[in-house]
Amino acid sequence: MLNPNIWRSQQRDYHWHGQRIGFHDEGQGPVLLLLHGLPGSSWDWHRLWPMLTGQFRLICPDLLGCGDSDKPAEHSYRLQDQAQRVMDLLNHLDIRQCQIIGHDYGASVGQQLLANPGTVHISRCSWLCARSGGEAKHFLWRELLLAGPLGLLFSHCITEGLYGRYLETLSGPYTPISSQTRQDLWQLLCAHQGRQILPLLLQYRYELPLSNEKRLITATANRTAQQHINGEYDPLSKRSRQQDTVQRIKTGHFPHLEDAEHLAMLLIDFHRDDGADSQAVFQNLLNSRDG
Template sequence: MHGKRRAFIKTGSGPAVLLLHGLACDRTTWDRVIPLLAEKYTVIAPDLLGHGLSDKPRADYTLGGYANGMRDLLTVLGIDKVTVVGHSFGGGVALQFAYQFPERTQRLMLVSSGGLGREVTPLIKLIQAPGWEQTMSVLTLPGVRHLEARALRTLASHGGPLRRYTRDLEEVACIVESWADRRTRFAIRHLVRAVIDWRGQIVTMADRAYLTETMPMAVVWGRDDRVLPVRHASNAAALAPGATVTVLEDSGHFPHRDHPEELARLLDEFVSTTAPSVYSRSRFRRLLRNGSTAKAPLVSVETA
């Protein structure tokens, strides 16, 4: 599309579900969930531009640019409306997609999502630091990179009391390996600059959360998330009227990796028990004119 290669998986049949991965990951982060969902749904899982097997050009790496890319991909695939599921940075893209294209968004599920608060791990902020590119070019040299990845995977495999701190290191190892590609590092750095500064996340849904009034929303978080704090799930509950928030125990920043069956069950339950959003231009206009209201949302919060 637009002269750039976009990699994606499309499998299964039934209502369409769009899975959006997080920063520096790719579609393979959903590998444990896709087969479960494909039994009942048409699943589309792309590599976002700058990630995985998609091209990594000098391009627009803003949330709006990614949302436009997802609209175009769905149009090429002949899919008009979807339930959008976004993890981490992909959650921010999902929120932006729902805001820009409410007529094409049936429901929204956010998994350990960006865009719900300022805080973020300092390790992501460091990507903007002077010398990061030069440091990564050394740390991702073949011999060094392989030792790092092996050490991270060894730590990830250990149980015990430190498990809550090390469970996500398997995914971190995959990220380190992907950064061997200079073009990937370039894309990730430009992406981070678009959404994060030294104080944390720049873009949040706080000022536009009221626009989700007519859209079913579910939020899933891992209790031991060390990238985006679990308290952001409470922010979602306060900002989005009618949101259902589930916090998964024994899970970190990647609930879909830690508990794929449970995430698939939650998504299926969410889709099965909610009516898809129906876009109304007049209602959207009214919401924009009236702005946010002081009415307290009805929120269901549960722990699984």
């Protein structure tokens, strides 16, 4: 497991209208844009990182308000604005074509990009444990409190213990997130007073019905290949989509943290475009990593 402090020290900076966006850019090959969930950061992808960098160029930002990116208290965190910041980063890196992997909140940002791709052609998308709408059933009660009128007050009451229990609730019974990982995730959440920004970020709940996310997915399905992966034990995404439209993995809400090897096989198989044997490719990656 990559130490989050090492991960953070390797970030690059992109400045967007005076706001710092931290991001990683590593590997060679087709561009894969990785968009993390909420609460989360680019470090959420660290278990997948060594299995993907040998095949893809990975672009992985800390979305504004998350990780080591700036977390301004007076700012717009609308999905459309987050998507525009990501699009501007891709333009800054002179990227004209990419594929997307988005988890949870990152899937919603990615779907905004897919609906308004601008100058970047998006060829394939994987959505991990995406939420289908802003209805209360798609959110835990803690998230509903944070997204409500008393969200700022409630954010001051969040402790490491409460956050750890939140992660336990969302993870699968056979793939628990380790105590060390929970501690690392907590430190990343608290960086730059991040707890106070959670109520602003969670306002995206009210955007989902307005942005008509289901229509966006349907409208773009014919021109863009899309993969939906849900954790079998995820209490959120299992309510969000019909059983026959997704691939299921025996995890909770965080397949990239709970069973990265299995998830990597599914992602490599979908995102490789040359028809190579993904099982052989994946085994070679594991061998090189272990060696």
